[in-house]
Amino acid sequence: MERSTQVKVAVAARENARQIRKQAMQTVLKRKQDYLGARVPSELKQRVLDTAEELDIPVSLLIRQVLEAAFPHKGESKKKPLPLATEAAIIAWHPLELAQAISCQTCGILIEPSQPVFQVLLHNNSNKIICQTCQERIELQR
Numbered sequence: 001m002e003r004s005t006q007v008k009v010a011v012a013a014r015e016n017a018r019q020i021r022k023q024a025m026q027t028v029l030k031r032k033q034d035y036l037g038a039r040v041p042s043e044l045k046q047r048v049l050d051t052a053e054e055l056d057i058p059v060s061l062l063i064r065q066v067l068e069a070a071f072p073h074k075g076e077s078k079k080k081p082l083p084l085a086t087e088a089a090i091i092a093w094h095p096l097e098l099a100q101a102i103s104c105q106t107c108g109i110l111i112e113p114s115q116p117v118f119q120v121l122l123h124n125n126s127n128k129i130i131c132q133t134c135q136e137r138i139e140l141q142r
Helices: 003-031 042-055 059-070 130-141
Strands: 088-094 116-121 125-132
Touching: 042 059, 088 130, 116 130, 125 130
Parallel strands: none
Antiparallel strands: 088 116, 116 125
């Protein structure tokens, strides 16, 4: 191969590498999220840490879910219940037949014995009884 051809190939390869790096940086910048810090009482901090551990999710994800529930997009209900947990925290769920009415342990609505209900097993070996609406919401997250 001639020297001029080698130079052209090298220049084209460098330009291609620059374009790939530029695309990678644009992707990283799109994914990067803003940071929001806040001072909280130590008791509240401990409750947040305990809840995140119970759900087997990162604290930052729990806080993001709480903020999204408190400050929904336009057109969404503010009373939207918090997600039960991330998909990674859920090991399994199983439909149950209730003998008596019970409240959903995610959204708090009363579930009558005639209504569908599910038992959810989490990675920390805890169980939750949830309504069909919450189970469907988890299924949509998967």
